[in-house]
Amino acid sequence: MNIESARKWLRGGLIALAALQTFASAWQYIFPRSFYDDFPTVNLDPPYNEHLITDIGGLGLALAGILWFAAWALDNKVMISALIGYLIYAALHFLFHVRHFEHFSLPEALGVGTGLGAEVVLAVALLYLAGRVYQAQRTAK
Template identity: 40%
Template sequence: MNARLTTLRAGVWFLTVVEIAIGLVATLAPRAFYDYVPWVDLIPPFSEHLMRDYGAMNLSLALVFVVAAITMERRMVRIALGAYLLFAIPHLIFHLTHLEHFTTAGAVGQTIVLTVAVLLPVALLILTATLSSRRGSFDAG
């Protein structure tokens, strides 16, 4: 296995774990997610319905990532990363334009985290173009 494939696999698994963690907490403990996850409570009001829906959406995306990570099938990996970006880019844009309740440190911290959440899948998508595959799977190539 080459280093680029290892990097791609690690990145896909990392995003899988993030989606599972966020999804479970927001779905099963929406109030705790709102109160204790950094920056979430700075844009009120709390809505149990929206928190649970957000958590379930993350769990749905986690399933797509699990399949991509296990199969390492080129199309599935790209679909997972693209689906993630369809959320992450508007999420970043929203937060970049709603920083009025944040301290400077909070605004900088959130901006860094959410920017990385966009740049990582973009980098992984670029990486998929540099890897060869046979029968549609990176592992088979």
């Protein structure tokens, strides 16, 4: 894969992560009660706390902003930084949920585990690709 093709994949992947993060975080921040009541499986977690949900939504929007900027800039250091931050968040979120499936049905557990796991896999793949592009550009100079 050449650098330009890799950069296109990176931009597409960063946009996908940013869009997903924006959607969930904006919902959390703007409509916290709806997020708690209507987002699949969230109401299976501990009791509703508006402050906590809106704070998490705000942090998620900050992360989404960094991902959007990385997708726009396509600067290696910005992309790698954004992806490391996202990967830490996504991996910890995934780990929490896979340890707390006791109130979930099998389809709910599979849906949550698969969805959150896919975010981790995509972030790892994009981070690997960004690292390869970075190395290729360094050796080309």
